[in-house]
Amino acid sequence: MTILYKVESKEFGKDSVFPQKVVLCSVSARNIIAFSSLQSAIVSHGPGDSSSGAGVAVGASNSHVYVSDIVTPWEYYKVCSSKSLINVLEWSANGEQLLLGYVGGRVEIWQPKHQSINIWLLQYHANIPSEDIIEAKFFHNGKGVLFNPQKKEHTYYAEKFERLEQRPTLSGFGGVASEGCILLTSSGLLGAFSLPLLQKFPSTEGAGSEIVELTPVMHSIGISRSFIEHCSMAPSPSGAVNVAFSCGWQQQLVQCFKISLMMEGDLGLEQHMAIKSESQASIFLNPLEGKLISHLKWTRVANDDVIFIAYSCPEGGSLLEQWTLTRRHQSVHTLLQGGGSNKGNEFVQSESWEQVAKLHLNAPLADLCLTRLVPTASDCSPVYAILQDNSVQVLEPNSLKQLNHTQFDKVSVSDGSGVKFVSGDLTPTSQMLLIFDTHAQLYAMQAPPLKQSGSALLLLEYCIVTGCDASDVMLLNLGSLEPLVEKLTDNFSRQPSFVKNYYYANFLALKSNLCRVQQQEFDNLIILHAISTTFKSLLRPSDLGYQDKGPADNLTTKLNESIPDVDTVMLNLDAKDFTVEPVMLQSLQPLIQWVTDLAVNMLNRLPEEVMKCKLSGKRPSYDISRDINAISSLRELLVMIRIWGLLNTQCLPVYTKIMENIDVLVILFRLLTRLAQNPAEPDEMLLDECSLLSKQLLIPQLNKFNPTTLLSAQGFAAVKSGHLMFTSLVEPTCLQDMEMEDVVFARSVKDGVSNLQLGAHPTTIRRCARCGFVFVNNANKVAKTSALKAWFNKWLHCHCGGFWKQIN
Secondary structure, three states: OOEEEEEEOOOOOOOOEOOOOOOOEEEOOOOEEEEEEEEEEEEEOOOOOOOOOOOOEEEEEEEEEEEEEOOEEEEEEEEEEEOOOEEEEEEOOOOOOEEEEEEOOEEEEEEEHHHEOOOEEEEEEEEOOOOEEEEEEEOOOOOOEOEOHHHOOOOOHHHHOOEOOOOOOOEOHHHOEOOEEEEEEOOOEEEEEEOOOOOOOOOOOOOOOOOEEOOOEEEEOOOOOOOEEEEEEEEOOOOOEEEEEEEOOOOOEEEEEEEEEEEEOOOOOOOEEEEEEEEOOOEEOOOOOOOEEEEEEEEEEOOEEEEEEEEEOOOOOEEEEEEEEEEEEEEOOHHHOOOOOOOOOOEEEEEEEEEEEEEEEOOOEEEEEEOOOOEOOHHHOOEEEEEOOOEEEEEEOOOOEEEEEEEOOOOOOOOOOOOOEEEEEEOOOOOEEEEEEOOOOEEEEEOOOOOOOOHHHHHHHHHHHHOOOOHHHHHOOHHHHHHHHHHHHHHHHOOOHHHHHHOHHHHHHHHHHHHHHOOOOOHHHHHHHHHHHHHHOOOOOOOHHHOOOOHHHHHHHHHOOOOOOHHHHHHOOOHHHHOOOHHHHHHOHHHHHHHHHHHHHHHHHHHHHHHHHHHHOOOOOOOHHHOHHHHHHHHHHHHHHHHHHHHOHHHOOOOOEOOOOOOHHHHHHHHHHHHHHOOOOOOHHHHHHHHOHHHHEOOOOOOOOOOOOOOOHHHHHHHHHOOEEEEOOOOOHHHOOOOHHHHHOOOOEEEOOOOEEEEOOOOOEEEEOOOOOEEEOOHHHHOOOHHHHHHHHOOOOOOOOOOEEEEO
16 A cells, blocks of 8 residues: 655644544545644633632643545535534534434534535534533435446446445435434434425525424433443344444443334324334453453445454454354254244244454454545455554455555554554545544545456446545546546446436536546636536527427527528527626626636637647647547537627627628637538648638637645646655645746636636635646625526535635
């Protein structure tokens, strides 16, 4: 396994963190790391304070929760602080809600405000007085995809990725999965609550958010209460939640329960949630002989229920055991059988736990991480044992055979003051292992690759189907992205039309990230596609009774005839179908300006791009001037803009013309029509006419965003060079992409959504933490028309899948 990078933390230093406290961490489906640390603060009491001696300093502690992105690990943002110790840190399935469980019985659910990673709001909270939350999970939504590397040669996504046959934890009306949380306290008390369907955040910036207090439904997990030390929860295919725990006074017994949630009451009336707890087969351990249970993990390996039990040994090492649930059919004695015709053939199913493997480890176990994929075979489900001597062992399930061993900065186990590993978690595709030590320093390492070749392409397609973030896969394949993009695009084009439409947004987001690393502009296609759908949604047929096709379909049909004159195309269309209110058209002028600017820049650079391809002998994996879909969209939009210009001249694009007697829209449409006939090999006459554009009008420059991330050309060179060292809150200079124009000229900030200049120092904006895309923070308040409001609502999330970062 390769060590990718380490982030040294100055704020969480040796004097500010208690080494004996565990630093919790969890990685979301969007590759956002959440981690908690316990910091100490020195509070000095004055001479008049009677609670302690004069001038005596007393240590106080606070638990802090932070989040960070794996592609910018040197930046972290505070979520919240509390005086209670955090025991639970859990992400929701979509990676947009963070669940925190505290000592003292408080449960909180936080969510980023307006999808900004640096501003978090408390959305829900619940309280169980005088209890300690030791385990909590979000309800499973019943959705899942099986990962089978043996099917990587299949063409269609439906054949490659089978749906997981699993029911949701709690089903609502019509069998729809309900959102909520289930939790367990240290005294054996179960609690569950569902989240309201609608939760509105304030639209104004200064208003305080409404925090909803939820009342959990309580139920004892067993007949009597107990003192639970270690616990593990896992969803089962039946929709129930499997729970395994060990008690303080019954160390040789691991009790297992099946928890079911249901809604009781008549439909349409007041329904309430009910919890049902059923005891399952327990694990009776051998004499411990001084060993103590330190970790419990319940998971499923190749459709089998598996529990991993780790012990801390008195001599300093640790012991890891794997127990598998076996089901057997036992015959029933004839005296106990029923009187049916099948007498003598009755069986009863019995369940029991069997120990299948155990392993002695040379150091105490810090954490145990299991794969987050849902594989069909056990060879894709390795076990990661993180040890306190700063080493990681990769183990094979069912045998616990060591597959790999990686040693970080070695530390003596007996040294109490040394920096030791305390927790870790895997990324959504289980390709990277992220580890934290006692000083809240982050270590990232590459997980062992899958045995089958071509697994990177399969993982990228898995991210398209599931919606998970693929940054970890791209970080590990920065050197081979160009063939991956070609194969990914080719496979996606072979999918049925309904499959392509369903996954189109996920495909565009993934491909934009892949092309950005190769310094290719794919983001323009995403914005063009969004503008095209927005403009076409404004069209209404003039006569609803005689329209077999809509206005957009009729326009596409007319443009297939390759007519080079835009005015001739207009004569063959019904102008009433393209009628839009003049006020609405004027509000869309910045978007119309962006469309024509893209066409001008694309045609102006076409001769240079063709010459580069001839000199280098190869083409880039993506070029918008060779994309027939992008060219067709531009032609359709130019026709619509031409018609709308007759309704309101204020919506037309504005250019500084060098030659006064030219019509920019006519020239652009004619050149794009000729380019659409053969985009792969443009003719010489077309290239000559494109070269004359810069002599006819001033070419506007499209805005570029160059953020500092690991997913860049500089990041590829840095990762290739070897083990990277970062310092928290210090942007590495080796990853910065600084252009000469940025150094010499103070360039103004441009809103990428509304295409408006915001000045050199705008007050409040949102910038994407990954691609650098800029969005005005109060855009909905600026929008005056319904079309512009609908356009801004498309950008609640950035097109690349990253979070916004609010900049004041």
